[in-house]
Amino acid sequence: MSEDLLAEITESVIGGEPETVIALTRQALEMGLEPMEIINQGLVPGMDIAGEKFSRGEFFLPHLLIAAKGMQNAMELLEPELVARKQTFKSVGTVVIGTVQGDIHEIGKSLVGTMLSANGFKVHDLGVDVRIENFVSKIEETRADIVGLSALLTTTMIGQREVIEALVEAGLRDRVKVLVGGAPVSQSWAEEIGADGYAEDATGAIQVAQKLMGAKS
């Protein structure tokens, strides 16, 4: 029963029906499904399939955009639910997060930000296509413990290294842990650019962020 509904959510993301995605997501919540279950088993598979179709030339950019819109609409509904389920009162740490300059991929970064905030971190989300100096000034202003850098393109990954270099120049590198992620990013890339942590997905991001906080104290 819930499998059918999750499969319908996947189909409606692929089919580019944002209104249906919202309606089905609401229905799933009402049925008592957990928000992360809806994300991981309904929405994300839909985005993955849409992405595969795009790679094979079966989908053009407008298809992908509308699939992403469906997922984003549903995320707006799910974010407060995620946060409500993990209500914590004392902040575990402060995180500045954003997608690096030249890259407008938003969904994964926002999901990581939401999950961190659901797990007690105070999160400052700078959005997408974030200029290096904006990362630096926000880290300074908020005295962030961790900066999360998202990159979804092989051409923009280099932006993660550039932020690290800018942090060194600004004398902030010792004060902030750098966490990197995004589809083309890997543990070995993280090590190569001198980041402190890498995670493949939002769940991993929480674990690594918690570990990095442990390493700070």
Ligand code: B12
């Ligand atoms: C949706 C999408 C878009 C949407 C984005 C809409 C939006 N508002 O975000 C639109 C249509 C705008 C788009 C545009 C483009 N896209 Co696009 N896009 C995708 C797609 C299909 C899905 C991305 C997504 O949202 N996934 C769902 C989320 C939940 O997963 P995620 O982003 O990977 O995030 C998870 C992890 O990576 C990780 N994570 C992410 N960030 C962070 C940060 C930290 C700190 C940590 C710890 C973890 C972490 O945790 C997340 C949650 O689990 C991918 C293919 C794919 N399957 O990845 C292509 C893809 C990334 N796009 C691609 C391309 C080429 C483009 C364009 C250049 C297309 C074009 N020709 O114009 C443009 C680039 C525009 C730009 N300058 O950025 C390529 C990249 C190829 C490459 N290796 O460089 C991909 C891989 C598709 C492909 N196979 O060709 N895209």
